[in-house]
Amino acid sequence: MATKMPERAKPTLASVARQAGVSAPTVSKVVNGREDVAPETRARILAVLEQAGYQSPLQRRSAADGGTVVEVVIDVLDSAYMIEVLNGVLQSAAGADVEILLSVTGPGPSSLRSPERRAQRMLDEGRAGMIVVTSAFSEAQLHAFRRRQIPVVVIDPLNPPSADVVSVGATNWAGGKAATEHLLGLGHRRIAYIGGIPGAECNQARLHGYMAALMAQGVPVEPQYIISGGRFRRESGITGLRALLELDQRPTAIFAGSDSIALGVLGEAGRHGIRVPEDISLIGFDGTTQGQESVPSLSSVAQPLEEMGRAALRSLLRQARGEVLDSHRVELATQLIVRDSTAPPAVRAKD
Numbered sequence: 013m014a015t016k017m018p019e020r021a022k023p024t025l026a027s028v029a030r031q032a033g034v035s036a037p038t039v040s041k042v043v044n045g046r047e048d049v050a051p052e053t054r055a056r057i058l059a060v061l062e063q064a065g066y067q068s069p070l071q072r073r074s075a076a077d078g079g080t081v082v083e084v085v086i087d088v089l090d091s092a093y094m095i096e097v098l099n100g101v102l103q104s105a106a107g108a109d110v111e112i113l114l115s116v117t118g119p120g121p122s123s124l125r126s127p128e129r130r131a132q133r134m135l136d137e138g139r140a141g142m143i144v145v146t147s148a149f150s151e152a153q154l155h156a157f158r159r160r161q162i163p164v165v166v167i168d169p170l171n172p173p174s175a176d177v178v179s180v181g182a183t184n185w186a187g188g189k190a191a192t193e194h195l196l197g198l199g200h201r202r203i204a205y206i207g208g209i210p211g212a213e214c215n216q217a218r219l220h221g222y223m224a225a226l227m228a229q230g231v232p233v234e235p236q237y238i239i240s241g242g243r244f245r246r247e248s249g250i251t252g253l254r255a256l257l258e259l260d261q262r263p264t265a266i267f268a269g270s271d272s273i274a275l276g277v278l279g280e281a282g283r284h285g286i287r288v289p290e291d292i293s294l295i296g297f298d299g300t301t302q303g304q305e306s307v308p309s310l311s312s313v314a315q316p317l318e319e320m321g322r323a324a325l326r327s328l329l330r331q332a333r334g335e336v337l338d339s340h341r342v343e344l345a346t347q348l349i350v351r352d353s354t355a356p357p358a359v360r361a362k363d
Contacts, residue, residue, distance in 0.1 A: 032060045042159075054159075082328060083113045083134065084143045091245070091272050092300035093317060097145055097167060100321025108329060113139070127153035135160045140332040143324050146170060146244075163331035165324045170212045178331065180324045180342040184214045187313040187346035188221025191267045191295050194311070194348055196229050199356045200265040200293060204237040206252035206277065207269035208244035215240060218269050218297060237263055244269060249276025257284065264357040265293035271303040274310055278353070289355035299349055308352035316344045 025036040032039065034053060041049050042057045049057075084101055086094055098114070105112045127150070134142065134157075141163035154174060157164050165178045173179045195203050205222045207215045219240070223233050239255055242248030249268060253276075256263055268274035274296030281288055288294050288308060296303050299314020323342050330337060 028057065028060050028064060031064075032057045079111065080109070080329070080332070081111045081113055081137075081139045082141055082143060082325065083115055083139050084145065085115045085117060086145045087117055089114075089116055091270075092302040093244070093270065093272070093298050093315075094145065096300060096317035097321040100318030100323075101143065101325050102321075103318065104322040104325040108325070110140075110325070110329070127156040131156035131160050131162060134162055141165070141328045143167065143328060144169070163328050165328045165331075167320055167324050168214050170209060172213050176340060178327050178337060178340045178342070180320050180327065180344075181214060182315040182320065182344050182346045184217035184346070185221040185224075187297060187315070187348075188218035188267070189225045190221075190346070190348045191218075191297065191313045192222045192225035194295065194350065194354065195265040195267065195293060196225060196231070198265075198293065198354060200263075201231050202234075202237070202261065202263040203231075203265045203267060204239065204252075204256055204263035205267050205269070206249060206256075206273055207238075207240035208242060208248060208273065210240040215244075215269055222267055240269075242273075245272050246276030246279070249273040249278075250280045253277045253280045253284075263292070265354070266295070268294065268296045271296040271298040271300045271310060271312055274312070274353075275302060275306060278306060278310070288353050290358060293354040293357070295354055299347070304351070306353075311351045311354040312349050314347045314349050316346075319344055 025039045029036045029039045032053075034057060038049060038053065039057055042054050042061075082105065084098065086098075089095070089098075102112055104110075130153075139162075142157070142165075144164065144166045146168045150171075151174070154164070154177060158176075163178075165180060166173050167180045169179055169181075192203060203222075203226065205219060207219055209215055219238070226233050236259055237256070239252040242251060249272070252268075252273070253266070256266070266274075266277055268277055274294055277294055278288055281292065281294075286292055294310065296310050296312040297315070298317065299312045300317070303310030303312050323344065327337060327342060
């Protein structure tokens with residue numbers, strides 16, 4: 013019968029090196045996330061470390077000092093969406109005695125710069141993991157964290173995450189379909205969609221839900237009514253409405269891919285003397301307090317934003333404890349909220 017290492021024995025570099033058939037310095041390189049190790053050798057060493065119950069320095073340090081620090085990364089803190097997600101993270105952290113460190117990286121396609129340095133810094137400072145909110149997370153960044161056994165959870169990722177990355181989001185496709193069905197039910201047939209970043213996973217899902225609802229009712233999907241290209245910000249609503257106003261046949265309703273976009277549409281409509289909902293109906297996506305307090309109050313598809321934040325932290329802490337998650341995708345239900353910004357199309361609307 014094979015000899016097993018005692019359950020409480022701590023693996024040493026020498027013992028791992030013997031089992032993996034490599035030198036102790038090579039094991040040290042893998043433990044510290046160095047890149048100058050052949051992939052097959054790295055995989056063999058990681059397998060031995062896992063079997064031996066190896067804990068990374070960050071796990072050992074957290075256990076020793078009784079403190080857990082989680083870093084939350086966002087690109088900008090300028091929307092009710094972001095604030096409500098962070099509220100959920102902070103509420104969950106308070107109940108779990110976890111300290112939250114917030115990093116604002118600024119907008120840009122590479123929101124997490126220098127992945128190797130960032131990952132090593134997190135390891136050196138003993139942080140339990142990272143939550144990334146609505147930012148792109150590249151394969152290089154993922155590999156840097158995976159090599160160091162640092163858990164990562166992404167919320168509403170802009171790019172589709174790898175299958176082994178834990179992500180948290182809402183039922184974006186169903187929400188987009190519900191928003192469009194609401195407008196169709198009011199009698200609208202010329203319905204526009206103003207979205208955010210075209211390639212963003214959540215934007216694609218909301219757009220596809222919009223298209224599915226139209227096609228189910230036999231309403232043609234008109235390319236001129238689909239506008240994407242900006243971010244999920246007010247500016248996208250402003251430029252989107254301006255483009256729609258240039259059309260010979262304007263839409264009678266707009267589905268905005270976020271509440272911030274919808275509020276941009278609302279403000280720009282007022283500057284053009286267009287009344288909402290008398291002249292054009294408007295529905296957003298997020299269900300934020302900003303939309304609730306706007307004039308008129310905004311119909312919206314509400315995401316459980318605070319619960320998304322809480323779910324992200326729970327998933328990250330479970331990973332940090334070495335637990336195996338049942339699923340790498342947490343998807344929470346959306347809810348249609350009808351307020352004052354949507355109504356049947358005006359009879360005088362031009363056909």
